[in-house]
Amino acid sequence: MTAIYTIGFTKKPAEEFFTLLRGAGVRHLIDIRLNNQSQLAGFAKRKDLAFFTRELAGADYLYLPELAPTRELLDAFKKHGGPWEEYEVGFSRLMEERAAYARFDRRLLEEGTCFLCSEATPERCHRRLVAEGLRAMARNGLVIEHL
Numbered sequence: 001m002t003a004i005y006t007i008g009f010t011k012k013p014a015e016e017f018f019t020l021l022r023g024a025g026v027r028h029l030i031d032i033r034l035n036n037q038s039q040l041a042g043f044a045k046r047k048d049l050a051f052f053t054r055e056l057a058g059a060d061y062l063y064l065p066e067l068a069p070t071r072e073l074l075d076a077f078k079k080h081g082g083p084w085e086e087y088e089v090g091f092s093r094l095m096e097e098r099a100a101y102a103r104f105d106r107r108l109l110e111e112g113t114c115f116l117c118s119e120a121t122p123e124r125c126h127r128r129l130v131a132e133g134l135r136a137m138a139r140n141g142l143v144i145e146h147l
Contacts, residue, residue: 002140005114006127007147009044012120014052017043020147021057027112028060029053032067032130034074044118059112066100067115067130084124091129101137109138114147122146 005024009017021029029049036046043052050061069091077087095101119125128146135142 002110003112003143003145004109004131004134005112005145005147006117006122006125006131007114008117008119008121008125008127009042010118010120014043014056018052018056021053021059021114024114024145024147025112026057026059026114028062028108029057029114029116030067030108031061031063031116032065032127033117034065034068034071036063044116049116059114066098066103067095067126069126070094087124088129091126092133095130095133101133104134106138109134109142 003024005026007017007020007029012020031046031049036044036049043049046063053059053061069087073087073090073094076082076090077084115127115130117125117127119127122128128144131144135144
């Protein structure tokens with residue numbers, strides 16, 4: 001079974017974050033955040049993260065905004081307190097409209113891929129939904145591990 005990973009950077013110091021990536025053998029860190037350049041992101045700002053990922057974890061960094069939610073969808077959940085269940089349905093519909101999973105390069109799923117978002121845990125984060133969506137479309141079995 002091939003493993004795909006997810007990770008959030010919030011509440012993780014850089015040392016822990018990059019140690020987790022190295023330890024899991026991550027070769028591709030795929031950033032699926034809507035906003036990856038915020039000053040609040042600390043070490044996880046896009047340009048810095050690309051450098052640190054290469055130098056500290058020996059992995060490539062890719063940014064795939066087609067796997068990110070829209071601002072409207074995210075705001076309805078985060079800012080306006082919408083129910084998670086509505087967010088899940090809306091996100092699933094968005095991925096279908098974009099054909100995001102069908103267009104995803106499946107070779108990446110066989111090479112130590114990790115999906116990155118900001119949430120500390122995966123339960124209410126779209127990175128879990130992305131991993132589950134790709135697992136459902138994969139021909140071979142995939143195991144999801146949340147770092």
